[in-house]
Amino acid sequence: MTSSPKPLAQPISITANTLKVACSQCNLRxxxxxxxxxxxxxxxxxxLVGTRRRVKRGTHLYRAxxxxxxxxxxxxxxxxxxxxxxxxxxxxxxxxxxGEIMGMDGIGTEHHTCNAVALEDSEVCPIPFAKLEDMSRExxxxxxxxxxxxSREIVREHxxxxxxxxxxxxxRLAAFLLNLSQRFSSRGxxxxxxxxxxxxxxxxxxxxxxLETVSRTFSRFQEDGLVSVQQKHVRIVDxxxxxxxxxxxx
Amino acid sequence: MTSSPKPLAQPISITANTLKVACSQCNLRxxxxxxxxxxxxxxxxxxLVGTRRRVKRGTHLYRAxxxxxxxxxxxxxxxxxxxxxxxxxxxxxxxxxxGEIMGMDGIGTEHHTCNAVALEDSEVCPIPFAKLEDMSRExxxxxxxxxxxxSREIVREHxxxxxxxxxxxxxRLAAFLLNLSQRFSSRGxxxxxxxxxxxxxxxxxxxxxxLETVSRTFSRFQEDGLVSVQQKHVRIVDxxxxxxxxxxxx
DNA sequence: CGCCAACTTGATGGCTGTCAAGTCAGGTGG
DNA sequence: CCACCTGACTTGACAGCCATCAAGTTGGCG
Numbered sequence: 047m048t049s050s051p052k053p054l055a056q057p058i059s060i061t062a063n064t065l066k067v068a069c070s071q072c073n074l075r076x077x078x079x080x081x082x083x084x085x086x087x088x089x090x091x092x093x094l095v096g097t098r099r100r101v102k103r104g105t106h107l108y109r110a111x112x113x114x115x116x117x118x119x120x121x122x123x124x125x126x127x128x129x130x131x132x133x134x135x136x137x138x139x140x141x142x143x144x145g146e147i148m149g150m151d152g153i154g155t156e157h158h159t160c161n162a163v164a165l166e167d168s169e170v171c172p173i174p175f176a177k178l179e180d181m182s183r184e185x186x187x188x189x190x191x192x193x194x195x196x197s198r199e200i201v202r203e204h205x206x207x208x209x210x211x212x213x214x215x216x217x218r219l220a221a222f223l224l225n226l227s228q229r230f231s232s233r234g235x236x237x238x239x240x241x242x243x244x245x246x247x248x249x250x251x252x253x254x255x256x257l258e259t260v261s262r263t264f265s266r267f268q269e270d271g272l273v274s275v276q277q278k279h280v281r282i283v284d285x286x287x288x289x290x291x292x293x294x295x296x
Numbered sequence: 297m298t299s300s301p302k303p304l305a306q307p308i309s310i311t312a313n314t315l316k317v318a319c320s321q322c323n324l325r326x327x328x329x330x331x332x333x334x335x336x337x338x339x340x341x342x343x344l345v346g347t348r349r350r351v352k353r354g355t356h357l358y359r360a361x362x363x364x365x366x367x368x369x370x371x372x373x374x375x376x377x378x379x380x381x382x383x384x385x386x387x388x389x390x391x392x393x394x395g396e397i398m399g400m401d402g403i404g405t406e407h408h409t410c411n412a413v414a415l416e417d418s419e420v421c422p423i424p425f426a427k428l429e430d431m432s433r434e435x436x437x438x439x440x441x442x443x444x445x446x447s448r449e450i451v452r453e454h455x456x457x458x459x460x461x462x463x464x465x466x467x468r469l470a471a472f473l474l475n476l477s478q479r480f481s482s483r484g485x486x487x488x489x490x491x492x493x494x495x496x497x498x499x500x501x502x503x504x505x506x507l508e509t510v511s512r513t514f515s516r517f518q519e520d521g522l523v524s525v526q527q528k529h530v531r532i533v534d535x536x537x538x539x540x541x542x543x544x545x546x
Numbered sequence: 547c548g549c550c551a552a553c554t555t556g557a558t559g560g561c562t563g564t565c566a567a568g569t570c571a572g573g574t575g576g
Numbered sequence: 577c578c579a580c581c582t583g584a585c586t587t588g589a590c591a592g593c594c595a596t597c598a599a600g601t602t603g604g605c606g
Binding site for chain 1: 585586587
């Protein structure tokens with residue numbers, strides 16, 4: 047990564063509560079929407095992305111039925127997204143971390159269909175969708191990369207369907223932990239030691255299990271020397287053991 | 297829906313084994329990708345869509361790991377898509393019918409990640425993806441509608457996650473039948489009487505149940521006067537009863 | 547007509563949900 | 577500083593739903 051002085055792009059000016067973002071300066075650019083853009087294209091993207099927005103822990107970034115106007119790149123923090131069925135049951139559909147994109151569920155209906163809640167104090171970069179489409183028509187690389195992002199979301203959900211449709215509780219939790227591990231790892235964090243931002247209940251909702259089952263399974267993993275768990279702090283002791291758990295029998 | 301769609305008349309030129317398709321002539325155009333295009337734009341789309349391809353029952357339209365080149369609009373017939381986990385377990389991720397788009401899972405990796413199998417003799421319209429992106433940069437309406445199609449696929453999968461994550465066997469099957477009913481209905485077929493193209497095993501895989509459970513649940517529905525089932529022929533006797541089943545307790 | 551895959555039905559068992567009680571951690575206020 | 581309070585978590589006992597195993601039946605097709 048060459049740290050070239052930017053000729054005309056705005057520097058990251060900091061005002062009271064708002065921060066102007068520059069994708070071209072962001073250390074997540076290799077993970078996020080700008081992936082694959084050249085310098086010039088990335089500077090165009092800088093103009094597209096709106097003012098960074100803070101989302102305090104426990105508050106909504108958007109709610110189902112909100113009018114859809116933008117998708118959001120996570121600059122920092124941690125989110126959950128979920129849907130609420132007609133009869134009130136909640137299903138967590140995903141946990142999102144830095145560099146990931148949220149809100150694409152709203153394109154089809156012009157309204158969001160999920161709730162997005164920050165699980166810790168976070169910052170997102172809103173990307174006005176109409177503008178993104180405009181710019182996608184100019185920059186093929188951006189267009190194609192956005193399509194990839196949506197496609198990967200579809201594929202991710204296939205993975206969740208496999209998990210919910212075919213796996214037993216132990217396998218689900220093992221898959222969940224390994225997935226988190228991999229994602230922390232690719233963000234430069236320790237792969238085998240992390241802090242869970244979500245509650246047992248939220249994990250359970252995501253995995254199609256009750257919170258008691260999640261808790262019990264954590265305990266069993268600990269007895270078996272696979273992980274070390276203390277409340278929200280998790281250390282993966284035997285990653286290979288967890289992997290083996292997932293491909294067992296059946 | 298303005299005009300009542302009739303089951304698949306084909307006003308198009310027919311050669312030996314290949315049929316040149318015209319979106320502008322297709323009676324599925326109000327359901328499929330051309331939605332929202334004006335006459336002129338639709339004629340451009342005619343050039344984009346490739347020669348119609350027949351897929352015989354039981355054969356693959358594409359397989360996981362196949363290089364990704366096109367998405368497919370279903371002209372007629374019925375498909376299932378599914379993924380196979382590392383350890384061999386299969387999960388059916390969806391059933392697709394006329395007017396629906398398949399293959400978007402392949403965009404992200406340049407390779408398909410699903411298997412698509414025809415459940416009856418079918419015809420698809422291949423849409424070369426690179427060309428679709430090119431044309432999307434020219435026609436904003438097409439671009440936007442394609443984004444909607446992808447978004448709706450994400451939302452559909454959220455629905456499956458709710459089903460797999462929170463519903464009991466009866467609720468899952470009721471949701472499944474009502475969903476089929478609604479989709480047949482919007483294609484001009486009887487909403488309450490149809491032929492299942494898939495086996496009990498495939499239904500079970502989709503719903504996260506074993507085939508015996510699917511069969512038993514069908515039998516219970518029949519005893520309760522909700523449906524009339526004879527092998528693959530299904531008649532929904534009490535749609536309201538099925539709906540009530542889904543929003544009960546919990 | 548006969549074969550085979552798909553389906554139905556029964557008996558049994560196990561995984562996970564449910565209900566309940568108790569523990570832990572963190573934050574607040576006296 | 578400590579007591580207390582609340583939400584999150586853990587653990588136990590039990591039950592129920594669904595998977596598993598096992599026959600038997602049906603229907604389509606060569």
